[in-house]
Amino acid sequence: MPLHGKFRKTKGVKRPRRLPGRRAARYRPTVRDRDTARSGPAPLPGDLDRLTSLILSNMRNVVVFCLTPDLRIAWASPSLEFYSGQSCEKAVGRFCHDVLHERETSCPGCPAREAIRTGHTRESEMRTPDGRTWRLTSNPVTDAGGRVSAVVHVATDVSQLALAKEELRQSEERLRLLVDNMPVLVHAHDENLNYIYWNKEAERVTGWSAEQIVGNPDAARMLHPDARVREDVIRAAHRSGNYLNMEAEIACADGSTRIISWSNVSATTPILGWSIWEVGVDVTEKRRAEALRERVERIMRHDVRRPLCQAVEMATLLRDMGGLSPEQMELVRDLEQSGRAGLALIDATLKLERLETGCGLSEALRVDLRNLTRRGMERARTWEAANGVRLLLDESCPDVAPLEVLGEPVLLGSMFENILLNAVQASPKGAPVQVEIGQDNGQVRIEVRNKGVIPLAIRPRFFEKYATWGKAGGTGLGAYAARLVARAHGGEITAESRHGGTSVVIRLPLAP
Known part of the structure; x- marks a missing residue:
């Protein structure tokens, strides 16, 4: 067929008659390919029967039957022999349920029988005695009088798909069993934030059963009677990405309240059918x-x-x-x-x-952090001897460079000494504790390094209140107080611990 034929206007197209009070429609003549009209459609390459046979012989997971109204096989694709072990010649004239399913009567819910009865396409799924799963589709063929004269019956082997679905279902059941018996609260929402799951620990802590929560449109109001708290929870649920340790009060069935720290893990661990799911820890007694x-x-x-x-x-x-x-x-x-x-x-x-409590600093004096660091190092000499470590001070900028910040001297001194004491106590015997002070991008930078390593379990909570490890009588307030002071002065403290040591960096803005 030529791609660029010659085109002309089709003759015999009349202009539409103009109706009273209306403008005549614009004349738009149709076009057609003159060469195509002359030559007709191009024939298929090769022999049609041979092409059909080639296609059917390669459909190894699909069996096509042509059935008579009494469900006898009039024709079958070559793939029948691959699945049933019977040739097409032996299958012709026999009932389909005998050939494919080894049954003497038609199968319950047979789609071919329903297609013959109703004259409409019918589908179903069936398992054969050999354990395979088939998706069955029956399309009725009608004669000139509208009567069903035959049925084209397509059986598709979906055993692998069914096996995968069954394995997925079993995996989900195991996951649900695990989640249901976890020693933490777990609940899940659908896309409309309706509760669709409530595990046993959630039942135990709150006193609300899964029957009372799941599917209940008033569940959020029951759990969070305070409108402000409820709005915060809903806002957090709508927030994109995961969130960790979001604390919220929950009203229990007995009228008491509990404080739950929730973490949204939907993005990192998606579960089919759960739009949002959260893991919660009861921190009431801790608070x-x-x-x-x-x-x-x-x-x-x-x-x-x-x-x-x-x-x-x-x-x-x-x-x-x-x-x-x-x-x-x-x-x-x-x-x-x-x-x-x-x-x-x-x-x-x-x-x-x-x-x-957010009251801020009571005074803002000019404080020389270089002198403050030196005095802190001198006071720490007693720690040096008691813990068997060596304190080293490295000043990366000359004495003439100003290293002043605005703040409260007592708080800033306490901040530095808390970080230094932590480093001394965590350092191995005989190892150095290095302190480096300098200036970087308009900030004073104090880095305290030691050879100790913060345990993995403590690293995310290093600056949290009462977080401590391995120290007799440790209160867990030193690093927490230090960060609180740094942030009150417009700065920040960060910690990095890896194999070979720990580095804590204090950054405070230089005074103008």
Whole structure:
């Protein structure tokens, strides 16, 4: 067939008659390929019967039958012998259920029988005695009078697909069994945020059964009666990507409340049919213990401050009265210094408490971090001897370069000493603890390196409150307080630990 034929307007096309009150439609003549009209359609290459036989012989997973109205085989594709072991010649004239399914009567729900009865295409799925699964499609063929004269019956072997589906179903069942018995809360939503799964631990912690939650349009209101909390939870569920440790209060069936830390793992671990699913940990007792601990610490700070003030005043009076021997004077001086250091620590703790509540800094003085670091290193010499490590200070910029920041000197000193003490305590015996201070892109950069390695389980929580490991009497407040101070001063602290050591970097903006 030529691709570029000669075209002409078709003759005999009349212009549409103009109706009263209407404009005549524009004349658009049709076109056709004159060469095609003259020559007719191009014939198929080769012999049609041979081509059909070639196609059918390569359809190894499909068997095509032509059935008579009484379900006898009038014709079958060559693939019949591959699956049934019977040639097409032997199959012709026999019932299809006898040849393919080894049955004496037609199969229940036979689509060919239904297609003959209704005159419409019918489909079904069936397993043969050899264990294979077939998808059956029956298309009726009608004569000039509209009666069904034959049925084209197509049987497709979908055994591998069925096997894969069964394996997937079994895997999902095992996963559901695992998730249902996990010692953490698990729930799942569909795309409309309706609850579609609620595991046993969720039932135990909240008192709400799966029957009460799953499919209940009021489940979100039952679990989160507070509209603000409910909106936060819904907003987080709509948020793209995963989120970790989002805490929310849940109302339990007995009227109490629990604090659950939820993590959305839908993207990293998708489950078929679950649009969103979350894993939750009950942190109620932990948060209550933290609140109690903070109240006790607040009371202790208040109660300890008064006797410390009295001790400092008495030491000052003794020093001013005179008449003491040099040894006694030194003891009084040590008592006064220790008391003042204790008061400074209490004041710093109170300031940290203000930072936690978002009150900000009470003053902003120009603080030279170079001198602050040197003083901190000198005070840490006692740690050096006690822990058997070596403290090394590396100043990467000359003394003339200003390294001043705006902030509170006591808090900044406490921040540096907390990080330095952590490094000293975590360092192996005899290993160096290196401190490097310099300037980088308008920031003061202090890096503390040691040869100790933070355990993998602690690394994500290194700066969290009360996170500690391997230290007798450790409170888990040092790194937390240090980051709190750094952020209050517009800076940041990061930690990186790998095989061979740990590096903690403090960055604070230079004073203008």
